[in-house]
Amino acid sequence: MNALESIQELKSRMSASIIGQDQLIDRILLVLLADGNMLLEGLPGLAKTRAIKTLSKELDCGLSRIQFTPDLLPSDITGTEIYQPELKEKFVFQQGPIFSNLILADEINRSPAKVQSALLEAMEERQVSVAGKTYTMDPLFMVMATQNPVEQEGTYPLPEAQMDRFLMHVIISYPDDAAELEILRLNRSEQSKAKAEKKDRISPEVIFSARNEILGVNISENMERYIVDLVSATRHPSKYSEELAQWIDFGASPRGTIALDRASRTHAWMHSRKTVMPDDVRAVIHDCLRHRLILSYEANADGIDADQVLNEVVKQVAVVG
Incomplete structure (x- = not known):
């Protein structure tokens, strides 16, 4: 298969697992191919987390989920230096969850600006600076941040400068009744299956080939x-x-x-x-x-x-x- 056919196959696999959110699937793939980051806004239960988990399951790449909370620290995202006296190099950098391919920043507006800004350098420069050293991100890298549009108590609105760094701000809504019925049946089917049929995961090289063609x-x-x-x-x-x-x-x-x-x-x-x-x-x-x-x-x-x-x-x- 060429790059386009592989992306269409990836989209088809995701659509089989995520019912009634075709626009969401389309936009996730578009942002990934455009080498950008995505802010996703929608009510709880609309398959936001499931979408990026399905993408990482079908694409041969890593996924990190970061649950943003008011007590989260920047080092919880980027990582920190650990003191290990038995080693020649006393301080060893322990990478945080940001060092992965796909990053789910769940409810990003639950943490204050200092924590939100820990994502900025990784999103824009594709690198993280800790203790005077710079660590480069993987070439396949995308942040998908989510936020709930309704519940605003105890949240910290994203500053304009940070919003501007997202390639797309996608808003999703409830599926229609026909899709809801399919979701019900899919959930029941998944519970009854002991083991799902496994398919070969799609290589990340497909993404890089597609990006070259898009240029x-x-x-x-x-x-x-x-x-x-x-x-x-x-x-x-x-x-x-x-x-x-x-x-x-x-x-x-x-x-x-x-x-x-x-x-x-x-x-x-x-x-x-x-x-x-x-x-x-x-x-x-x-x-x-x-x-x-x-x-x-x-x-x-x-x-x-x-x-x-x-x-x-x-x-x-x-x-x-």
């Missing part, structure tokens, strides 16, 4: 300018409409432009296209930009959310040429 996906100058114009509309909304000017205080950063480019090229590749189309950009704009906008008091007072603002942005910005 070759063509994006025309018109599409580049379309991406720039979309981001510019969030920064200079008064040029486009009164509603946008009233709704937006601060627009997306250059990371938003880069995220749109990477995500749209990956989306095109996943749909067997060698050239980015406007539909590819529009398919990922909400997940790439919703967490990079700071809305005005008026927007919040009127119940306008980031997705509605981005709908207006897409409506106002035309494709160049």
